[in-house]
Amino acid sequence: MTVTSVGTGVWVRRFSGGDRAAVLELVHADLLPGRPAVTPAVLEEALHAGMGPEAGGCEVLVSAGGTILGVVSYAVHAQDNTGMLRWLHCAEDEQHLADMLITHTLARLGRRTVHAYAEPTALGPAGLPVRNRPGTRRALETRGFSATDHARYLHHRLDTLSPRLYGIADLVQHPYGGWHLYLRERDGTRIGEARISAPVDGTVVLEWLTLAPKCQHLGHALLGKCLVNLADRGIVHVTTCLDAPDDRPDQEAALHLHEAAGFTVIDQLHTYTRCP
Structure with missing residues (x-):
């Protein structure tokens, strides 16, 4: 050697x-x-x-x-x-x-x-x-x-999360591992969706979240419903990475959305x- x-x-x-x-x-x-x-x-x-x-x-x-x-x-x-x-x-x-x-x-x-x-x-x-x-x-x-x-690294513990009710959520297995969450109105109208990694020891990564163009104001509802569904399935930790601000309003809005839902910025x- x-x-x-x-x-x-x-x-x-x-x-x-x-x-x-x-x-x-x-x-x-x-x-x-x-x-x-x-x-x-x-x-x-x-x-x-x-x-x-x-x-x-x-x-x-x-x-x-x-x-x-x-x-x-x-x-x-x-x-x-x-x-x-x-x-x-x-x-x-x-x-x-x-x-x-x-x-x-x-x-x-x-x-x-x-x-x-x-x-x-x-x-x-x-x-x-x-x-x-x-x-x-x-x-x-x-x-x-x-x-x-x-980029920012954010973390959220879900074991003390209180349920939030809004619309109808479907959490389905993705063919390549992990989950897709679809949020719909009660009439079936698609509001948004999120992609979550496969769970490992009660932890997942929120890979991305998107909303229908006319439903941007429902971001809190989609993210909240996503977290509640994960908590119901025994997930304790969820992390995500967000682009750093770089003076872009959409990046700041994404940070505020996640912080309002309970995420904490851990590191850069x-x-x-x-x-x-």
């Missing part, structure tokens, strides 16, 4: 099966509220999804005593030959650990444009949660990465790019 020194008494080497428990501990330390626990199967998906054996890899940062200090997954995008820092985890109060992993990854990827946290993975949505991951954020910026896109998700 190839081992690369990245500092005094610190090495980077390829991830191996014996590292799984330590890596899962690092990943769990960074979980945002509303995210389900990461199982070994989910970790395997995050390790291998979308990359061939030559396209990238996963490496761990190891101390002289054999302790796993950090982990990074990277790849080369097949379509445009750009580098992808897919995900990275280490102790956030130890910025130098993130810095060593990022520096090593840049050397592995060579002279090319590199995007960081630009795509969702099995471990979470696209974007680095910058409030909860300040060490990684500072390390990225120190190494020349600039934030290119922003930033994607990053570094040019060679």
Whole structure:
């Protein structure tokens, strides 16, 4: 196994099966509220999804005593030959650990444009949660990465939700997993619909919500009915990601709609790019 020194008494080497428990501990330390626990199967998906054996890899940062200090997954995008820092985890109060992993990854990827946290993975949505991951954020910026896109991560607990009655709601299984919720008037007129991910350990992601053009004022009703239906089916946590404001009234309206329904903004998700 190839081992690369990245500092005094610190090495980077390829991830191996014996590292799984330590890596899962690092990943769990960074979980945002509303995210389900990461199982070994989910970790395997995050390790291998979308990359061939030559396209990238996963490496761990190891101390002289054999302790796993950090982990990074990277790849080369097949379509445009750009580098992808897919995900990275280490102790956030130890910025130098993130810095060593990022520096090593840049050397592995060579002279090319590199995007960081630009795509969702099995471990979470696209974007680095910058409030909860300040060490990684500072390390990225120190190494020349600039934030290119922003979104908000919102969370809502449903176990204390009170029922709200409005119209008729149909929650149906989607052919590709997850649910579609359709809200109708009692005469059958379609008001709106929402798409919800497949539940995992009592948690779901609200992927999108849309209303008929003449029913924009019923957004609160649709979202409220959606949440009540989820609560009735034993869902405890629901999360969603919204575009950051960028001075667009529709984005601010979407935020106000979700906050009025009980969602809380937990963090800002930033994607990053570094040019060679």
